[in-house]
Amino acid sequence: MSTVETQIQVQLPDGNKKTLDAGATAADLAKSIAEGLFRKSVGALVNGEIKDLYTPLNDGDTVQLLTPDNPESLELLRHSTAHVMAEAVQSLFPSAKIAIGPSIQDGFYYDFEIPDHSITPQDLEAIEKRMLEIAKENQRIVRYNIPDVDKQIDEFQKQGEKFKAELLLEHRDHDPTLYLMQDKDGNTVWNDLCRGPHLPGTKDIKAFKLLKVSGSYWRADESRERLQRIYATAWWSKKDLEDYLKRLEEAEKRDHRKLSKQLDLFSVHEEVGPGLIFWHPNLATVRDTIEDYWRQEHRRRGYSFVYTPHIANEQLYKISGHLENYGENMYSPMDIDGEDYRCKPMNCPGHIMIYKSKLRSYRDLPVRYAELGTVYRYERSGVLHGMLRVRGFTQDDSHIFCTPEQLEGEINDVLDLIDSLMTTFGYKYKAYLSTRPEKSLGTDEEWEMATNGLENAMKARGLDYEVDEGGGVFYAPKIDIKLFDAIGREWQGPTIQVDLNLPKRFDVTYIGEDGNRHQAVMVHRAVLGSMERFCGGLIEHYAGRFPTWLAPMQVAVLPISDRHQERAKELSEALRKQDIRVHLDDRPETIQYKIRDAQMEQTPYMLVIGDKELEDNVVAVRHRQGGMVGTMKFEEFLEKIKTEIQNREA
RNA sequence: GCCGUUGUGGCUCAAUAGGUAGAGCUGCUGUUUUGUAAACAGCGGGUUGCAGGUUCGAUUCCUGUCAACGGCUCCA
Numbered sequence: 061m062s063t064v065e066t067q068i069q070v071q072l073p074d075g076n077k078k079t080l081d082a083g084a085t086a087a088d089l090a091k092s093i094a095e096g097l098f099r100k101s102v103g104a105l106v107n108g109e110i111k112d113l114y115t116p117l118n119d120g121d122t123v124q125l126l127t128p129d130n131p132e133s134l135e136l137l138r139h140s141t142a143h144v145m146a147e148a149v150q151s152l153f154p155s156a157k158i159a160i161g162p163s164i165q166d167g168f169y170y171d172f173e174i175p176d177h178s179i180t181p182q183d184l185e186a187i188e189k190r191m192l193e194i195a196k197e198n199q200r201i202v203r204y205n206i207p208d209v210d211k212q213i214d215e216f217q218k219q220g221e222k223f224k225a226e227l228l229l230e231h232r233d234h235d236p237t238l239y240l241m242q243d244k245d246g247n248t249v250w251n252d253l254c255r256g257p258h259l260p261g262t263k264d265i266k267a268f269k270l271l272k273v274s275g276s277y278w279r280a281d282e283s284r285e286r287l288q289r290i291y292a293t294a295w296w297s298k299k300d301l302e303d304y305l306k307r308l309e310e311a312e313k314r315d316h317r318k319l320s321k322q323l324d325l326f327s328v329h330e331e332v333g334p335g336l337i338f339w340h341p342n343l344a345t346v347r348d349t350i351e352d353y354w355r356q357e358h359r360r361r362g363y364s365f366v367y368t369p370h371i372a373n374e375q376l377y378k379i380s381g382h383l384e385n386y387g388e389n390m391y392s393p394m395d396i397d398g399e400d401y402r403c404k405p406m407n408c409p410g411h412i413m414i415y416k417s418k419l420r421s422y423r424d425l426p427v428r429y430a431e432l433g434t435v436y437r438y439e440r441s442g443v444l445h446g447m448l449r450v451r452g453f454t455q456d457d458s459h460i461f462c463t464p465e466q467l468e469g470e471i472n473d474v475l476d477l478i479d480s481l482m483t484t485f486g487y488k489y490k491a492y493l494s495t496r497p498e499k500s501l502g503t504d505e506e507w508e509m510a511t512n513g514l515e516n517a518m519k520a521r522g523l524d525y526e527v528d529e530g531g532g533v534f535y536a537p538k539i540d541i542k543l544f545d546a547i548g549r550e551w552q553g554p555t556i557q558v559d560l561n562l563p564k565r566f567d568v569t570y571i572g573e574d575g576n577r578h579q580a581v582m583v584h585r586a587v588l589g590s591m592e593r594f595c596g597g598l599i600e601h602y603a604g605r606f607p608t609w610l611a612p613m614q615v616a617v618l619p620i621s622d623r624h625q626e627r628a629k630e631l632s633e634a635l636r637k638q639d640i641r642v643h644l645d646d647r648p649e650t651i652q653y654k655i656r657d658a659q660m661e662q663t664p665y666m667l668v669i670g671d672k673e674l675e676d677n678v679v680a681v682r683h684r685q686g687g688m689v690g691t692m693k694f695e696e697f698l699e700k701i702k703t704e705i706q707n708r709e710a
Numbered sequence: 711g712c713c714g715u716u717g718u719g720g721c722u723c724a725a726u727a728g729g730u731a732g733a734g735c736u737g738c739u740g741u742u743u744u745g746u747a748a749a750c751a752g753c754g755g756g757u758u759g760c761a762g763g764u765u766c767g768a769u770u771c772c773u774g775u776c777a778a779c780g781g782c783u784c785c786a
Contacts, residue, residue, distance in 0.1 A: 274781030275713025
């Protein structure tokens, strides 16, 4: 480090260099470029990291000033708004102790411990009001290096800010900083232990909304203090805020539980038990169609279908290790003839039993078993959620047994299967490779073989992926695929794991070319995940408007009056014979009423039959989204819809 | 499981400062025979999640419980 430099040089995003006085901050840089830029700047990206606007720069730094036009600046705004919220909460509830308040996707939260009060929705309004006042005061947010950590810890202790004291103790060697909120006279009115970064002041904080209150734990640890968390969102402009709230509304409209009531899709019954799904005919049709497609795709790719029992002697799960590692999620044993049996929580042991039912040669491999296997898992009552989180569900499960040499090729095939299924449903996706975690079974060589198998297959396909270092499960590296739905929301999608545990526990082997026994490589994979979650997600993805090939009802035939019934009936039967799901609405209702009903049920096509159609021997085709399509020969319509279904058009 | 909120006919929602609930849609019946998102009329339908308690009286207040919802946590 040079000691007597009087000038520094920084690099700007456009590649130009700028010379500044030593000790200059990002703010100085902004000023030196343009006064307007300075006024707009709220922070800076220094060597790729978000920093305060008043961060001193060093020689050689690459600096990009952040204004509200940069998406990164939202993080600054949200984190700063979180501080304002905490300040407001403490001013309204003096007994509140602050924990942490990070920015998260689309917003932020802050955790509090308030011993004598539970925050209500009405409180949120009051807090918002106080926040607006603080923002209006344009308090300055000033970074302050803690000179004497012990003294500051004492200070926090005295104030009862035990969480801050605990954090500071932990970060004492990381140059801890406070952020001070100062009024216009420079008096500090509030402070928070925080590494930042923050906006220079609160004046730009104006478009925010507190969304909900929930419970949480200090450090996400159930054995520690219970906290109250306020979730909120913040944006640079009122318009952005409104757009975001609209998006939330849109998501709410797509809620599969809500759509289920409108479209008669599924139900859950208190008398039966939470988390247990009843599939009504409409959704059962969708599922059945998906399953047919699923079977076809698997058959074509050399999978064999198997069925395994729903209960098993718990010995099986002792061998598999599920009882030991997964026991909390399994249902209590039932006594059958003095033996303890369990509901199956996973399909793998069953598939292994089939594999092991005879001696396998390397010539038999790979063996690919697939099952739409229904499993039951205990989920804590608070986590159940519609069809997305349930206690009984059917996995589209498969286990591939192969040799180490075959692994990469098998993974490649699975990735190909995933691609065709996800593309058909219109999901975009992204792959993540999770590697060996700290606590894990198996040898380095095994992990390397398995991880390479996964990674090489992705590389071979040119599939983009991110690596989640150490994110694997204790017995397997895995590929997780995240799906992005029609409105850009993320869903957990397909998963592939190379199991390094079960083949050993069950002694899963094959006879190699050399005549010796070798341990088989075992791959678990699910593409849809579970039928429950997948279909629940699909409802939201399509907003209840299933594409024609999946739609519970594909065509509504609507005669205008009684004299058109006969022809309508004839057409419905012709459609039914072609395996098209058709509903003849022969009620004595007006055509408007029948159309409205079919629209509400999201029937893709409506065929209106009246005098004109009889006379010209045509059908009047209406589509649920485009309205009137036009009149055409029935055969023409039939061909059109058959093609659409066959191609599984979106 | 924990924190918070909620729980009224099939659905959406109203009402009661404690005096045993009301509307629209749905359903059924009748009339209407209809031209691209709701014809008209009539009739049904709820011991206000469940169990206790307070009270002359509870759906309304209290306690417990179950479930749902929003999170925590976890995950297919």
